[in-house]
Amino acid sequence: MTRTIAFYGSSLLSAYWNGAATYYRGIIRALAKRGYQTTFYEPDVWDRQKNRDIDPPDWARVVVYDGTLEALRRVAAEAATYDIVVKTSGVGFEDDLLLAQVMSAARPGALRVFWDVDAPHTLGEIAAAPDHAIRRWLPDLDMVLTYGGGDPVVAAYRALGARLCAPVYNALDPATHHPVAPEPRFASDLAFLGNRLPDRDARVAEFFARPATLLPENRFILGGNGWHDASFPSNVHKLGHVPTADHNALNCTPRMVLNVARDSMAANGFSPATRVFEAAGAGACLVTDAWEGIELFLTPNEEVLVARDGQDVAEAVRTIAPDRARAIGQAALARVLAHHTYDQRAKQADALFQAHAARLEAAQ
Template sequence: MKLVVLGLSLSSSWGNGHATTFRGLLAEFAARGHDILFLERDVPWYASQRDLTDRDWCRLEYYSDLADLDRFAGEIARADAVIVGSYVPEGVEVGRFVQRTARGTTAFYDIDTPVTLAKLARGDFEYLSPELIPGFDLYLSFTGGPTLRFIEEQLGSPAARALYCQADPELYRPLDVPTRWDLSYLGTWSADRQPTVDKLLCAAARALPDSRFCVAGPQYPADIDWPANVERIEHVPPADHPAFYAASRFTLNVTRADMIAAGWSPSVRLFEAAMCACPVISDKWEGLDQLFAPGREILLASTTEDVIAALKGIDPAQARAIGEAARQRALREHTAAVRAAELERHLAETMAAKPMAALTGARGMKE
């Protein structure tokens, strides 16, 4: 299969979770025998923070603007499948270009589904607009569950399928390093996540002054009053994520408000930590118990007291057992190889359905 992907970024993981998602997924997709071209908008904030070291599995090209994208019109037209990702700059115009140019199957891959749907509901068409959705043959969604039915029945998608994030076990694995923090959190600052970070990490840090905490990620406002026992790290590149998790007794998973409301929206950090056998303390949302078993593979917290109870009450052997159980679940169900097989199946099914849909439409017109 010849696949063209137009995504937010492959070259840089700075300030986004898209790059690591695409890297794992597409590397395994290439390993299944497919040919991939990734087209990335050349923007200065990613150009100065590029951390992709190995891309033998993919051809990566940059385009400067919409006019420059036309250089790749022939390859988009000849591709068996073309995927446009969420948050692509000028994504509506990119989507229109793909839909009028591609002759193969077209798909939208939404790594931000609840955020996207909330934006559409308030008329914010930053990278996707309602009229584009029926024009994509396939809507690949970061969110599963009832949201898929909504995308089909209310937004007119011909086919909506879950394609969750994942983690590559070749890259994310347990490491034997000294413990630096009792609880860590790895994530870009977000206004709707910060109250949960304050409640589940910062308040716990103030209550446990002899324990050590860490918040890692870019874009946090300078005026946040971090407790003295919370270490701040501006950016942890993907290559260093396993060591970060290995240095943590527990790590925190915090979910954006729109994703909690939708449910069934696991973050890539959740799978990365699990693959590294780092026990996760997570906020609660619908569908999480279908991904990891609460109490056995993951710990759930709603209050500061829940976090304190975990940090004080779970001994090292119990913590290791929870982390290892999560790793085994992730190895079975949440690897890049599993997702690549799912992507291949979704595209193949859509390709098989297209000729039938065209034939049915032609018959309907004749009748």
């Protein structure tokens, strides 16, 4: 049975200042294989449309709307024609109003979903704001899905009144992220790819800048938006924004690749970033800062290296030979292909959607 989804998110077409792009693409593409027809509504803000990574795909319809209140209300009204209505966190333009408009427009019987791609951060905002829009809407929503957070996030959302909350974790789309030939411009001992955000600065300084300082003879590369005016040691080469088409080469070429969680995700745990699965899918030797729950996704010291601080990162760069780095990367690739693909995540989401439909039918 074909089911239609109205998906209101930051951007499907552009990863520019949009770390969730890989997640949206993976989930929606995999849901299309299961018979879902998705229309993705994204606002033309933050220069994302000027920095598209992909053309509109054949597995989703994309509607780009102006960053105006009039345009927002117009596309929100279209939610009335869909079986499932999804509003994500972090759309980037009038999020609270968009939530109210699309959920009010959803027809009776439609499945109404808040899909949180930054749950620890969102929950922190809700805790600090008694009148937060999510708090007001939770009793009327059918479910909250998150791309991480585990039991702590589920318990927090349930305590706020969510009827159902379930993590649908980041994963790998092997057709998009996979091993490729190395590219000399990305040659380095350690690479980090991530946009500069206020709640990541201190951790990047510790886990990336400090190792570079400790190892002046090694080469480090840094990709992502916002780092142009940040101070780093001279052995750090800044790439700026790295298009998604270059992510495989960036992951395959360096001896090791670093993941640095945002403060809220590290504190909560159980929140692997999209970069974790992108890197593993390319067979990279991944070094991640320590956070609770990593072993649910990759086995420490066998499929991933876990660092407690910058000194641990420096020690890994200093001691992990290329042969062992390749072995760790291959083990990670095998693990994610077996257990962490978007096809598997879509199967989980489909089961949640079908269970909701069955509950509605039983109640009639």
